[in-house]
Amino acid sequence: MTVAGPNSAVVGAVLQPAVAGKLAVAGKLTIDGDASVLEAYGALLDEFDPDFPIVTP
Numbered sequence: 001m002t003v004a005g006p007n008s009a010v011v012g013a014v015l016q017p018a019v020a021g022k023l024a025v026a027g028k029l030t031i032d033g034d035a036s037v038l039e040a041y042g043a044l045l046d047e048f049d050p051d052f053p054i055v056t057p
Contacts, residue, residue, distance in 0.1 A: 001033035017042030 003013055003020070009028040013020035017038045023029040031038070 001031065001035065001037045003029060003031055003038070005029040013038070017045070 003010055005013075005023070005028050009023050013023060013029055020029060020031065020038050020042075021035075024031050
């Protein structure tokens, strides 16, 4: 599988594979090959809460 596009779009697809399809539909990415590989990769990643408390009182 090959993912091509601007650097920011490719990084977005690697860090958040769920948005890769939306970026491809918008014309910002081109995905050649089996796109299910990107979905399988995304299933391996954890989603973290960006507002987690670093220090709790």
